[in-house]
Amino acid sequence: MEKNSAEEYSADQIQILEGLEAVRKRPGMYIGSTSARGLHHLVYEIVDNSVDEALAGFCDSIEVSINENNSITVLDDGRGMPVDIHPKVGIPAVEVIFTKLHAGGKFGGGAYKVSGGLHGVGASVVNALSDWLEVRIYREGKIYYQRYEKGNVVSKLEVLGECDPEKHGSEVTFLPDETIFEETVFDYKTLRTRLREMAFLTKGLKISLEDKREEKKKETFHYEGGIKEFVQYLNKTKTALYDKVIYCEGDRNGIHVEVAMQHNDDYNENCYSFVNNITTPEGGTHYTGFKNALTKTINDYAKKMKLIKESDGVLQGEDIREGLTAIISIKIEDPQFEGQTKQKLGNSDARYAVDSVVSEQLTYFLEQNPAEAKTICEKSIVSQRARMAARKARDLTRRKTALDGMALPGKLADCSDKNPKNCEIYIVEGDSAGGSAKTARSRATQAILPLRGKILNVEKARMDRIYDNAEIKAMITAFGTGIHDEFDISKLRYHKIIIMTDADVDGAHISTLLLTFIYRFMPELIKQGYVYLAQPPLFKIEKNKKVYYAYSDEQQQSILDEIGRDNSIKIQRYKGLGEMDAEQLWDTTMDPSKRILRRVTMEGEDLAEVDITFTTLMGDKVEPRREFIEANARYVKNLDI
Numbered sequence: 001m002e003k004n005s006a007e008e009y010s011a012d013q014i015q016i017l018e019g020l021e022a023v024r025k026r027p028g029m030y031i032g033s034t035s036a037r038g039l040h041h042l043v044y045e046i047v048d049n050s051v052d053e054a055l056a057g058f059c060d061s062i063e064v065s066i067n068e069n070n071s072i073t074v075l076d077d078g079r080g081m082p083v084d085i086h087p088k089v090g091i092p093a094v095e096v097i098f099t100k101l102h103a104g105g106k107f108g109g110g111a112y113k114v115s116g117g118l119h120g121v122g123a124s125v126v127n128a129l130s131d132w133l134e135v136r137i138y139r140e141g142k143i144y145y146q147r148y149e150k151g152n153v154v155s156k157l158e159v160l161g162e163c164d165p166e167k168h169g170s171e172v173t174f175l176p177d178e179t180i181f182e183e184t185v186f187d188y189k190t191l192r193t194r195l196r197e198m199a200f201l202t203k204g205l206k207i208s209l210e211d212k213r214e215e216k217k218k219e220t221f222h223y224e225g226g227i228k229e230f231v232q233y234l235n236k237t238k239t240a241l242y243d244k245v246i247y248c249e250g251d252r253n254g255i256h257v258e259v260a261m262q263h264n265d266d267y268n269e270n271c272y273s274f275v276n277n278i279t280t281p282e283g284g285t286h287y288t289g290f291k292n293a294l295t296k297t298i299n300d301y302a303k304k305m306k307l308i309k310e311s312d313g314v315l316q317g318e319d320i321r322e323g324l325t326a327i328i329s330i331k332i333e334d335p336q337f338e339g340q341t342k343q344k345l346g347n348s349d350a351r352y353a354v355d356s357v358v359s360e361q362l363t364y365f366l367e368q369n370p371a372e373a374k375t376i377c378e379k380s381i382v383s384q385r386a387r388m389a390a391r392k393a394r395d396l397t398r399r400k401t402a403l404d405g406m407a408l409p410g411k412l413a414d415c416s417d418k419n420p421k422n423c424e425i426y427i428v429e430g431d432s433a434g435g436s437a438k439t440a441r442s443r444a445t446q447a448i449l450p451l452r453g454k455i456l457n458v459e460k461a462r463m464d465r466i467y468d469n470a471e472i473k474a475m476i477t478a479f480g481t482g483i484h485d486e487f488d489i490s491k492l493r494y495h496k497i498i499i500m501t502d503a504d505v506d507g508a509h510i511s512t513l514l515l516t517f518i519y520r521f522m523p524e525l526i527k528q529g530y531v532y533l534a535q536p537p538l539f540k541i542e543k544n545k546k547v548y549y550a551y552s553d554e555q556q557q558s559i560l561d562e563i564g565r566d567n568s569i570k571i572q573r574y575k576g577l578g579e580m581d582a583e584q585l586w587d588t589t590m591d592p593s594k595r596i597l598r599r600v601t602m603e604g605e606d607l608a609e610v611d612i613t614f615t616t617l618m619g620d621k622v623e624p625r626r627e628f629i630e631a632n633a634r635y636v637k638n639l640d641i
């Protein structure tokens with residue numbers, strides 16, 4: 001795209017490249033996929049244009065509605081999309097924006113063309129993939145209107161009437177084309193997560209979301225503190241080590257840098273980076289710049305204030321980032337994305353920009369806030385010691401396994417088939433249920449690993465204690481993949497990891513502890529769909545020697561409806577796996593032809609939200625946990641992440 005130096009927009013700055021047939025033919029190329037993810041992406045594309053208008057300083061409110069017919073309306077109070085006639089094509093600029101691929105306005109020259117979309121495509125792609133789309137523009141006292149169907153113009157741009165000359169803005173309503181999308185129902189929660197994130201990333205901007213369908217809801221996201229409030233939000237389920245959020249902001253060579261951070265008493269690093277409001281899960285140069293600046297600045301300060309001794313050696317970056325929640329957000333004119341998924345920033349000048357802004361302002365913060373500075377240094381030193389102890393413990397475990405020739409845990413009853421594709425491992429709560437499972441199993445393909453009672457809560461323990469825990473060590477060796485940087489999915493010994501616990505509150509708690517461990521140490525197992533929850537029955541119903549099993553209250557009722565409710569009927573409520581003998585356990589929970597397994601997934605794939613879910617459930621703050629469980633009763637019942 002050529003850049004134009006003129007300050008004011010004029011219609012001839014829009015470049016015309018292609019028609020929209022290409023988009024309808026290969027939608028995946030433009031919005032990533034035609035699944036639910038692609039569907040929601042349509043909304044972000046339109047909202048991105050409004051956010052660009054906000055970043056340019058002309059818009060402070062965006063309203064998004066999910067209408068009753070599942071169409072979406074986005075309304076902003078910006079300047080209103082341009083309506084003047086494009087000199088080259090002789091049609092109104094707004095029509096060019098909606099019907100020509102890659103049409104865009106001026107880039108740079110003060111405002112950033114952010115275009116947060118997956119491939120930087122915009123309104124025309126949404127139009128191409130909509131059954132119909134209507135645009136209304138409020139500008140200079142007039143209301144302009146145009147309608148399109150499947151990307152084609154069906155009515156010329158017209159003036160619908162007059163409006164208050166003070167009113168200005170753009171309004172787009174569209175209905176996704178159901179012949180293109182596999183899923184056409186919008187999910188309120190998915191939109192909420194992303195819109196809230198956009199509001200955090202654009203301080204002062206008000207974004208509202210309203211659901212006008214059956215379950216009526218409306219929320220407004222508006223954060224004067226921007227990413228500072230984002231950090232507070234992410235830390236709200238944790239215990240912060242100091243009240244202030246450290247905030248750095250500045251410009252270097254046309255790159256705008258904003259960083260906010262605060263430590264909590266957890267052991268995980270919780271940093272998220274963004275480029276032009278798009279998340280970069282794989283980091284990149286901006287994130288590297290941040291890490292360099294943080295490590296260097298804290299070490300310099302700690303040395304200068306004699307908080308570390310010569311003999312302590314330097315604090316590693318990971319020591320300083322233990323328990324750190326941070327947002328790194330930059331705006332750059334021409335972002336280059338690299339890596340397999342194109343989610344890693346490559347621009348080398350971004351590294352310098354972030355490093356420079358953070359080094360300068362963090363140094364200043366530490367000098368101005370000695371109490372906070374001391375807390376950060378002390379936390380880092382404790383973490384450094386724990387890391388050294390953990391390494392020792394890990395080396396020890398490694399040496400041991402090397403000597404034993406990768407000894408599998410003694411309690412594991414392994415299967416005989418050695419092809420991981422055919423194999424499954426049941427992680428079973430308690431030795432007695434473990435015993436029944438060992439008797440019941442199909443030896444060729446089912447392995448059993450019994451665990452003793454509650455396992456360690458990895459959310460609340462340091463690495464050295466984690467490595468020392470027998471149950472955790474047993475799982476790590478049984479799975480075969482290793483953990484963290486040493487994780488290797490090709491070494492996975494079972495393609496189904498099945499957690500089998502009692503169908504009660506304690507069982508649910510143990511499942512959550514196990515999932516927390518897997519999520520923190522081997523998240524790929526969950527991402528790639530290898531982790532399952534077994535579902536034992538809740539009731540055994542017996543009539544005339546015939547046995548029925550019910551897995552829910554509803555199912556119990558429907559069985560009783562079917563067989564009648566006369567007195568001879570015996571109903572047993574299972575309190576635990578231990579009440580079943582081996583045969584019953586096989587019949588109800590382990591027989592691959594009859595059992596019910598639930599695959600554990602990461603809903604929404606929003607990493608910040610998943611982190612909050614785990615710290616809410618496993619952290620030590622009671623109030624947010626109670627609120628969360630009340631709000632997500634279904635979650636606790638289904639235990640999907």
Ligand code: 1YM
Pocket residue numbers: 008009014046047049050053074075076078079080081082093097103104105106170171172
């Ligand atoms: C509900 C969606 O698209 N708002 C919007 C879009 C534009 C402008 C204002 C705008 C931009 C400029 C000048 C400029 C767009 N303009 C263009 C293009 N809301 C929504 N609000 N005047 C108005 O960037 O110079 C594309 S989007 F190409 F015309 F500049």
